[in-house]
Amino acid sequence: MPWFKVDDTFAMHEKVMAAGNSAIGLWVRAGAWSMQQLTDGFVPDHVLRVLGTPKxxxxxxxxxxxxxxxxxxxxxxxxxxxxxxxxxxxxxQAAAERQRHARERAKSRRESQRDDSVSHGPPDPTRPDPTPLPTEVDRAASAAKPKRATQRPAGFRPSAGHIALAQELGIDLRAEWQQFCDHHDARGSTFKSWPAALNTWIRNAAKFGRSRTAAGGTTPRQQADQDMFDRQMARAQAREAGVES
Structure with a gap:
């Protein structure tokens, strides 16, 4: 059964807030209908009239x-x-094929057991399953494997926590978000945790007093702060990758 997906930044997205709760309710119901019917995001007029209003x-x-x-x-x-x-x-189709192979393997085992019972008597009921079950140590080791650093995911956006942090520190998150994306996309930066990297960026913006004039220019002092800010982010990225800066 397919699922209609909504990411964890959806609630505070500017488009969602502009549309309002009533319209977003229609958006979610229409998305679930489209996923159920496999229409790839198309919803016909007669369905929309049932799900919501023209407004x-x-x-x-x-x-x-x-x-x-x-x-x-x-x-x-x-x-x-x-x-x-x-x-x-x-x-x-892949799931159906896996089930077909599983049924064939089960049938083959049953036939083999019947052959054994004729030639060698009943099978040993105490024969253990040779496949070892995962132990707690195995599960802990698997969970402890470090995450791989990746480039910025296409769907990554500021969360409600990022918005609250920027407001608390008096930072223009819209401007900082654009700078954050431009900076790391141009450098091909990789992080294990992009939400943590954005938190660091916001805190460093406040720490170094990074600001922009209405005309978009910077003073020599602001440029020096920005250079220091960029070096700080580079060191953070090096630490994330486990490389000495």
């Missing part, structure tokens, strides 16, 4: 969560965030 539909189009389509609407960037019909059907 809610207009709001979702205005905030760019939906696009108008012939005979209905389509979800913006569906294939980037949700499994497509092709992917769901391929997964179902």
């Amino acid at each position: 809610e539909r207009r709001l979702l189009v205005e905030v760019s969560l939906w696009d108008e389509a012939e005979g209905g609407i389509s979800f913006r960037s569906w294939s980037e965030r949700q499994p497509t019909k092709e992917q769901v059907e391929a997964a179902r």
Whole structure:
């Protein structure tokens, strides 16, 4: 059974807040319907009339969560965030194939046991399963494996915690977020925890007094602070990767 996915930053996303709770309720119900029917984000007019109101539909189009389509609407960037019909059907086919092989193996074992009972008497009922079960040590070792550092995930966005931290420190999160993305995308930075990296960026922005004028320029002192800020982030990235800076 496929699932309609909503990430953990969805609640505080600016488009969601602009649309309002009523329209977002329609968005979620329509997304679940589309996933159930495997329409790849298209919802026809007759379904929309049952699920919500024309006003809610207009709001979702205005905030760019939906696009108008012939005979209905389509979800913006569906294939980037949700499994497509092709992917769901391929997964179902793979699962069916695994079940078929499992049934064939079980049938083969039963036939082998019947052959053994004819030639050598009844099978040994105390024969243990040779497959060892995972121990607590095995599970702990598996859980302790370090995460691999990756480049910034496409769906990574500031969370409610990042927003609260920026407000507490008096930081313009919108401007800092753009700088954060530009800086690390240009460098090809990798982190094991991108949420932690953004927290560090916000705190360093407050620590070094990084600010921007209305015209977007910087003073020599601000430029020096920005250079120090960039060095600090580079050291944080080196520590994350386990490399001495």
